[in-house]
Amino acid sequence: MTAHGTHGTPAPDGPDDSSLCVLSTADLADIVITPAEVIAVVEQAYRALADGRSDNPRKLKSEPGDGHSVAYAMLGRDGARQIVAVKTSYKHGLREERERQHYYTTLTLYDDVTGLPLAMMDCGRIGALRTPAAAALLARELAAPGARTALVIGTGTQGRLALPFLLTAVPGLERLLLYGTRPDGVRAVREQLRTHFPDRDAEVLDGLGALDAAAGDADVVLAAAGPHTPAAVTADRLRPGALSVLTGHGLAPSALHRADRVVATSAAQMRVTGTDMADGSGTLRAADAEFPEVLAGRAAGRTGAGQRVFAYNSGLVVTDIALGHRFAQLALDRGLGTRVPLWR
Known part of the structure; x- marks a missing residue:
């Protein structure tokens, strides 16, 4: 045909x-x-x-x-x-x-x-491919210089492909951390990683306490879990200079509201789909920049190595x-x- x-x-x-x-x-x-x-x-x-x-x-x-x-x-x-x-x-x-x-x-x-x-x-x-690709681009452009540790939260459709895409875009990542609640999902993540990077594996975190500790070590935190996840990493768990990328669930609203800088793939779509990240008064913090403009060099992404940057990854058609x-x-x-x- x-x-x-x-x-x-x-x-x-x-x-x-x-x-x-x-x-x-x-x-x-x-x-x-x-x-x-x-x-x-x-x-x-x-x-x-x-x-x-x-x-x-x-x-x-x-x-x-x-x-x-x-x-x-x-x-x-x-x-x-x-x-x-x-x-x-x-x-x-x-x-x-x-x-x-x-x-x-x-x-x-x-x-x-x-x-x-x-x-x-x-x-x-x-959708299963373009979402981790967008997250990887956000990490490439917004992670602090010298980022070495990445944490992925979630082992569903998005989490399973997150690490190969992150490593493709940010090859300097040395330590890969993974939090998930489903053993089959954890196995699938590790299998996908080995398919694309046979010599790499992820450290699997055992429980929410281990997740909180790992969040403090991570230069890049990618939250790609489903809505039923118990994970909700708060702002005070994130290290100075950390980039947190919200693709699904796994970050608390404070990660957005207390960030030094907020970048959204689309500020308009963030207002539609990001309402679960509103603060206690129902307010959703506005984005400081949109990612397409950052890529084009017309808007600043990260403006300091020590900034905690929050990136909202909503799919653009x-x-x-x-x-x-x-x-x-x-x-x-x-x-x-x-x-x-x-x-x-």
Whole structure:
């Protein structure tokens, strides 16, 4: 199958074919892509946004009063790749254990050169890769000079890939610490690490006391746990110069409110999705800078080696678009997917 929408490649049924290629979880599962390539794609998306070539409107959120589910919708345009896309995300059973929850996320791509649909895909793997890539970029740009110790909190989808991405972006890390409550998750983290870095392993922390002590040793603390984690590292546990990156859960609100500097991938999205980090009065501290502007050199990230920096890592749809487009290219080049004449 030859894909339309890859800029100059002919459509399978002619130049005006508007059929939609659906790429399933199975279609995308065997696509090989390295952490370094993912990081490069995500960085390009941030830089295009900072340059004004891309659009990343504030995400929409809907949830019932009892909080049993949450849904998001995100529209954006990647100006570097000239792709327009819509992402949807729906999670049900938020009060349940992970095994009882339902989660569905899709990404639909349109080629803004040809005006034709490119693909609709399961966005699970895209999100699982772009989030640790963004966290790794935050660590690369915001960690104190000479950072040597990293602590990852959480062993779910994001935690399992955090260490390979961190080591790719910050190769000087010497000591890797891991906190998780699920033995299978801990094993999965260590297996992922050895897959990409066969000679490296993580020190597994036993209990919250060990976590608090380790937080005081860490130059980079990446909180990627799920909402049911007992971990909540407070500001007074963080050493001077520490960078804390919030991707999921595992940091107390004080880590944000008492930071010397706050950087968000998007200040607008932080106001939407970061409400659980509000202080006792319900106030959410504002960001001092946005990360795309930091990457572009138009805003300061860390301004002193001894600063405690807090980074809020909310997913930007432009990064999903860029990585999703790359996956679509790789999948369609292999003839994967099912073409659906949706608009006929």
